[in-house]
Amino acid sequence: MRQFSPLFVNLNNKKIVIIGGGQVALRRLKHLLPYYQKITVVSPSVTAELHQLIKRYQIDWLKEKCKFQHFQNADLIIIATNDEAINQYIVDHAPSHSWINASHRSEDGNVQFxxxxxxxxxxxxxxxxxxxxxxxxxxxxxxxxxxPDQYEQYVDFLYQARKLLKQQELTPQLKKQLLSQLIEDPIYDKKEQQTWLHKQRNRS
The missing domain is CATH 3.30.160 (Double Stranded RNA Binding Domain)
Incomplete structure (x- = not known):
């Protein structure tokens, strides 16, 4: 059985092609949009909701059946059609460098969402x-x-705290101790967070 390694990737400057225009293509596009919007959709037709997203985010839409030239330079190929022949054609002809997400049969791909x-x-x-x-x-x-609902702000605060402490002339042990305290006793209130940061900036 093929094992998949968890991996976070930066999609900047990558060529992404979604082949298909149905619900699976819609889900994949929604997943990718917060991180990357230079995406090409290849499908003769698309659902109404997918069409709305294509227009809103100015996604490239090729209104035709998939051909080799559509994915020959792709870094990430998302197979999202219900046509077995087309799906298999893409799997068989995908470039060796491409990552493939095969929604029709996950084992045919090397990337999962x-x-x-x-x-x-x-x-x-x-x-x-x-x-x-x-x-x-x-x-x-x-x-x-x-x-908690405040976690987004709290994690941003932890980032600021770590960045600040890295600049301080403190022992590694003390830096670790201070950061550990922020995990054991979280500070969620924004004013208290700023007070903590101010105190560290003025540490003698």
Whole structure:
């Protein structure tokens, strides 16, 4: 059985092609839009909602059946059609350098889209390797219940605190101790966070 390694990637300057115009293509596009918008959709037709997103974000839409030239230079190919012949053609002819997400048969690809939970700089990816998307959604819901609404601001504060302490002439042990204290005793109030940062800036 093929194993997938969890990996966060930067999509800047990557060529992404979504082949298909239905609900799967829509889900993949929604997943990608927060991180990257220079995407090409290849499909003779698309759903109304997908069409709205294409117009809103000025996504390139090639209104034709998939051909080799559509994906020959792609870094990420998303196969999202219900045509087995086209799906297999893409799998067989995809460039060796391309990442492939095969929604019709996950084992034909080398990239999977996990369920994600995002709170600012905090990102949590959940996958069951295709065994049970329902379980993955249940786990996401359970984690959401454990994360306060202020977590996005709190994680940003932790980033500022770590960046500030790295600039201070403190021992590594003290830096670690201060950062650990912020995890053991979280500061969620914005004013208290600024007070803590001010105190560290003026540490003698």
């Amino acid at each position: 996990p369920i994600t939970l995002t709170r600012g700089k905090l990102q949590i990816a959940i996958s069951t390797g295709g065994a049970s998307p329902i379980l993955a959604k249940k786990i996401k819901h359970a984690i959401e219940q454990e994360i």
